[in-house]
Amino acid sequence: MKQEEMIKLGISIGDLNGIGSEIVLKTFDDARMLEFCTPIIFASSKIINFLKKHYKLSLNFQGIDDPSKAIDGKINVMNVWKENVNIKFGEEDNEIGSFAFKSLAAATSALKNDKIDVLVTAPINKSTIQSEDFKFPGHTDYLARELGGESLMFMITDNLKVGLLTDHVALKDIASVITPELIESKINTISKTLKQDFRVQKPKIAVLGINPHSGDNGVIGKEDEETLKPTIQKLRDKGQLVFGPYSADSFFGSKNYRNFDAVVASYHDQGLIPFKTLSFGRGVNFTAGLKKVRTSPDHGTGFDIAGKNEANINSFKEAVFKGIEIYKAREEYKVLTENPLKKQGRKI
Structure with a gap:
């Protein structure tokens, strides 16, 4: 240095x-x-x-x-x-x-x-x-x-960090774009950047659901059950502290985000609307993974x-x-x- x-x-x-x-x-x-x-x-x-x-x-x-x-x-x-x-x-x-x-x-x-x-x-x-x-x-x-590198849009403040599985992708394409490989890659990138760029030794990461109420056990879409949950479990089996999927509508209002080092949102507005509501004028867009x-x-x-x-x-x-x-x-x-x-x- x-x-x-x-x-x-x-x-x-x-x-x-x-x-x-x-x-x-x-x-x-x-x-x-x-x-x-x-x-x-x-x-x-x-x-x-x-x-x-x-x-x-x-x-x-x-x-x-x-x-x-x-x-x-x-x-x-x-x-x-x-x-x-x-x-x-x-x-x-x-x-x-x-x-x-x-x-x-x-x-x-x-x-x-x-x-x-x-x-x-x-x-x-x-x-x-x-x-x-x-x-x-x-x-x-x-x-x-x-x-x-493996680029990732990472919105950051001192108290809140939100990463995106998909950023500038049309809403109609989100479900087809989010694959197990993408989820694992993005979460690994967030974990690495928390360690090397933010001095977090053992990152604790929350993942928001793709569908409303994280799919309600498949009633509102099957993506959370078939794609998100198995990938999160795979990462946990490898020793990573990854939790979810959490229902996005209540996650920020309940202040649950304070229990994690970073939050992973499935798509642009799911992550950026609460982020900017909580921190507008103080937030920073950091391209993690580069x-x-x-x-x-x-x-x-x-x-x-x-x-x-x-x-x-x-x-x-x-x-x-x-x-x-x-x-x-x-x-x-x-x-x-x-x-x-x-x-x-x-x-x-």
Whole structure:
């Protein structure tokens, strides 16, 4: 783990017609943030200067042409493009989507090649970013392809962590997508990330049912009885502390989630509606299972308030802090699990 060097934190700028640039710049307008990391914003000096003036911010930044030239204690802007950008806050624009992809691709490449340590992504518009180079339902699938690993959408706060068996999958397809192999893979990923990224030695994981009331013993669908329960039992037989399936409608209201290190939801809204209800503005989207650390705020582009100087920065700031914390925890885990004999070059 880095001791003297500051953690280099790369930031993709997201959709420039949304609130992403506002929350990024306002976060680092607070000079105290520069004590925790060296931020590198992947965009262009020209557009950052325009946004600085628009939001009447006092931040100082320097343009660079390579992440290796980033200076600690300063906001660094990696110049990804030179073209002029015509921002129209609150509007969907395919050209703006192309700049969002340029920023994301450059930041991802830097992460892949160890030029930055952590990636924090500002929100994209999933429609306007689509192109020949980006044919994905969101960040998670793109990063999984580029960075490798068993990716999983993991929504986190200090007191609540929710992982998804399926993320951007249509509701009509959920039952057919959830297989024993998928369940086992996702739960193993959550277990691993709790150990290496959150310092939980023996993770205790709850699994929510696929159907209402977890199928009521097959009365309301057979997926829980035939797919979910046998897989949970298989994992328990291997020594994992996995419990369920629990009926999703009462699980959060009864505060049962407090008894577990993580909760596994079967599909997007089953997990994210209660998560955002309990923690909106403080939650972080962490892509667990990747070989690199990526976080993001738990909200979208906010077109309705874009450019109005009204965006709340709390979730983005939390994403920065969580990215740093996870990076440090993972580096510590590597040291703790490294075989000392192997380290000394001895054969075992």
